[in-house]
Amino acid sequence: MLRTDVRYLKGIGPARSRQLARLGIENIYDLLLHVPRDYQDRRIITPICDLVPGEEVSVSGTVISSVYLKSRNGKSRLESIVRDNTGELKLTFFHFSYIAGKLKPGARIIGSGRIEFFGGISIVHPELIFLDEPGSDTRLVLPLYPLTAGLTQGIMRKLLETVLSEYCSAVPALLPAEALHTMGFLNRSEVIRKVHFPDDPEEGSRARSALALEELFVHQSLLNYVRTLASKRTGIEMIPPDGSLADFVSSLPYSLTGAQNSVLEIIAADLRRNVPMRRLLQGDVGSGKTVVAAAACIICCRSGYQAVLVAPTEVLASQHYRTVSSMLEPAGIRCGLLTGGTKALDRRDLLESLLNCTLDVLIGTHAVFEESVVIPEMGLCIIDEQHKFGVQQREKLLSGREPSPHFMLMSATPIPRTLAMTFYGDLDISVLDEMPPGRGNTTTRVMNRDSRSFVYEFLQNRIHNGEQAYIIYPLREASEEMDLKDATSSYEILKRGPLGHFGIGLLTGAMNPEKKLEVTGKFLSGEISILVSTTVVEVGLDVPGATVMVVTHAERFGLSQLHQLRGRIGRGGSDSWCFLMKSSDCGADGAKRLAVLDSTDDGFRIAEQDLRLRGPGEVAGTRQHGIPAFRIASLIDDSDLLEKAASMAAESNSWESLKDEYELRFRGLDILEL
Numbered sequence: 001m002l003r004t005d006v007r008y009l010k011g012i013g014p015a016r017s018r019q020l021a022r023l024g025i026e027n028i029y030d031l032l033l034h035v036p037r038d039y040q041d042r043r044i045i046t047p048i049c050d051l052v053p054g055e056e057v058s059v060s061g062t063v064i065s066s067v068y069l070k071s072r073n074g075k076s077r078l079e080s081i082v083r084d085n086t087g088e089l090k091l092t093f094f095h096f097s098y099i100a101g102k103l104k105p106g107a108r109i110i111g112s113g114r115i116e117f118f119g120g121i122s123i124v125h126p127e128l129i130f131l132d133e134p135g136s137d138t139r140l141v142l143p144l145y146p147l148t149a150g151l152t153q154g155i156m157r158k159l160l161e162t163v164l165s166e167y168c169s170a171v172p173a174l175l176p177a178e179a180l181h182t183m184g185f186l187n188r189s190e191v192i193r194k195v196h197f198p199d200d201p202e203e204g205s206r207a208r209s210a211l212a213l214e215e216l217f218v219h220q221s222l223l224n225y226v227r228t229l230a231s232k233r234t235g236i237e238m239i240p241p242d243g244s245l246a247d248f249v250s251s252l253p254y255s256l257t258g259a260q261n262s263v264l265e266i267i268a269a270d271l272r273r274n275v276p277m278r279r280l281l282q283g284d285v286g287s288g289k290t291v292v293a294a295a296a297c298i299i300c301c302r303s304g305y306q307a308v309l310v311a312p313t314e315v316l317a318s319q320h321y322r323t324v325s326s327m328l329e330p331a332g333i334r335c336g337l338l339t340g341g342t343k344a345l346d347r348r349d350l351l352e353s354l355l356n357c358t359l360d361v362l363i364g365t366h367a368v369f370e371e372s373v374v375i376p377e378m379g380l381c382i383i384d385e386q387h388k389f390g391v392q393q394r395e396k397l398l399s400g401r402e403p404s405p406h407f408m409l410m411s412a413t414p415i416p417r418t419l420a421m422t423f424y425g426d427l428d429i430s431v432l433d434e435m436p437p438g439r440g441n442t443t444t445r446v447m448n449r450d451s452r453s454f455v456y457e458f459l460q461n462r463i464h465n466g467e468q469a470y471i472i473y474p475l476r477e478a479s480e481e482m483d484l485k486d487a488t489s490s491y492e493i494l495k496r497g498p499l500g501h502f503g504i505g506l507l508t509g510a511m512n513p514e515k516k517l518e519v520t521g522k523f524l525s526g527e528i529s530i531l532v533s534t535t536v537v538e539v540g541l542d543v544p545g546a547t548v549m550v551v552t553h554a555e556r557f558g559l560s561q562l563h564q565l566r567g568r569i570g571r572g573g574s575d576s577w578c579f580l581m582k583s584s585d586c587g588a589d590g591a592k593r594l595a596v597l598d599s600t601d602d603g604f605r606i607a608e609q610d611l612r613l614r615g616p617g618e619v620a621g622t623r624q625h626g627i628p629a630f631r632i633a634s635l636i637d638d639s640d641l642l643e644k645a646a647s648m649a650a651e652s653n654s655w656e657s658l659k660d661e662y663e664l665r666f667r668g669l670d671i672l673e674l
């Protein structure tokens with residue numbers, strides 16, 4: 001019943017259902033969960049002398065006059081003047097309902113709405129209570145809903161009244177009963193009723209918390225279920241010959257950081273167990289995750305199994321192939337690279353050597369997950385910087401195999417704990433919280449457009465000095481809609497300018513993989529000094545000679561994204577500079593946001609700021625994680641509820657009974673095979 005399309009409700013035609021769809025409301029359940037953004041408390045009366053434009057208030061007074069006026073464009077309106085003992089206020093109506101017609105001099109009313117400045121201080125279309133009239137709507141606390149063009153608070157309230165009375169008793173229970181009791185409610189239908197029509201705003205916000213808690217609970221129950229399933233799978237006990245790991249570590253040109261050593265110890269312990277590892281390795285850009293991945297591969301291959309290392313793009317996959325194979329091949333471990341661009345013949349050879357186990361480590365893009373790629377002894381799967389790899393995808397990859405391979409996800413996106421619990425709640429988390437020594441300092445400066453010539457000169461000097469630079473644009477190509485500079489046009493201009501003979505390259509997401517590899521190869525070898533690009537360089541690219549980065553229209557990027565971008569420089573030993581160029585129309589908010597990058601290089605703090613300023617969807621790319629946005633819970637404000645939801649989910653173990661709810665709430669998710 002809850003899935004019934006709103007179109008079948010009385011009084012909803014095609015136009016109204018389109019409006020509701022804009023708010024994400026398609027069925028009865030969506031309506032029930034369309035919680036008010038706030039409440040109007042008509043018990044709190046503001047004296048007219050204290051009114052401030054923009055506020056939602058209630059005013060109580062006596063009507064002293066009502067007149068019909070015609071404006072120049074021929075439209076008429078009704079203006080009533082209401083007086084209390086502090087002043088007078090105008091109420092304006094452009095279309096008159098019978099209610100407006102009752103505003104006769106002497107009528108005592110409460111009028112509620114937003115104060116506007118409309119030829120003096122005024123409320124346009126206030127909601128009215130006629131105090132001398134017994135029959136009028138006298139509910140004192142009213143919901144204020146998120147709206148869209150064509151809908152009014154009145155329409156939404158009517159709709160909710162209908163739906164609540166007809167369907168609310170049908171909602172299934174979700175949370176354990178005690179949880180609701182502690183929050184002051186008898187059952188779930190009471191919670192839903194009260195969130196819409198509470199006796200006072202405090203009760204409404206308590207009901208909202210209860211609904212946020214249940215939402216988080218449903219999601220945590222899924223994660224809990226996945227974790228339980230995974231812990232029951234048989235894993236592979238990897239016990240390599242003595243000294244394998246130590247030999248590898250001593251073959252490196254540097255010694256591992258303390259953080260790398262301790263994470264590696266944890267991973268080695270995971271791999272020894274007969275339960276499959278499920279771990280997230282978090283570490284800021286440049287913290288040295290790749291070598292940890294390579295060491296894990298050593299343990300795996302020395303124990304007689306094959307390993308897979310997956311990167312999000314061809315450029316990164318081939319970079320990994322270069323670095324990882326140069327670390328592993330001296331130890332006699334054979335590596336192969338497989339991407340969408342691999343030639344048919346090479347691919348056949350690769351597949352064959354995988355099958356007969358003469359290939360130990362397969363490095364590649366998502367192409368490695370194609371069905372034709374059979375890895376008979378796969379013991380370890382590592383996925384780097386792949387945020388689209390949500391819990392559903394992880395399960396899909398790991399559930400079919402017996403014994404189940406060990407799994408590790410690596411990410412440089414430092415996400416706050418609440419997000420980690422949500423996106424990676426099925427994984428154990430390790431953090432590389434120490435940078436390798438010997439890195440240069442990166443200085444970040446936020447610049448005005450006026451400083452362009454300074455920046456250009458600076459860039460020119462560094463290039464003459466033999467160093468390399470990135471110039472980043474928000475757009476790949478010129479766009480008619482947006483007046484922004486773009487990578488392609490700027491590339492053409494730079495190429496013909498005085499820096500042209502130092503080698504200028506263009507790298508955009510639209511280029512074909514071979515072209516991308518060619519350009520990054522030239523940048524790495526130094527044949528190209530300046531790489532003009534977009535955010536495609538955001539993850540992973542490792543070119544030690546690059547010391548300058550210029551980001552144009554910087555305010556258009558997320559903070560974490562900028563932090564990732566600037567992680568591309570300062571990778572060699574020398575000092576580096578990142579210039580964040582503001583657009584001329586960058587507002588004060590934008591400038592303040594950018595200043596965060598100037599003040600810290602702690603990725604976690606930056607991510608937290610980003611979360612506050614832009615919301616979780618932007619920070620971690622909620623959709624990309626395969627998790628649709630929560631309807632009610634806020635990952636910023638409800639972190640205490642999240643902890644509670646997680647422990648309740650672990651205790652109650654009730655995923656089976658929540659499946660339907662999950663599907664209904666986070667629709668479009670393919671969880672059938674779970």
Ligand code: ADP
Pocket residue numbers: 254255256257260283284285286287288289290291412436437438540542571
């Ligand atoms: P990320 O964590 O961003 O993937 P990388 O694995 O690409 O970082 O490492 C960044 C750079 O640091 C690489 O050039 C790598 O060779 C170097 N590196 C990694 N670990 C160490 C270490 N312990 N000491 C010195 N340099 C290191």
Ligand code: MG
Pocket residue numbers: 289290384540
């Ligand atoms: Mg990396």
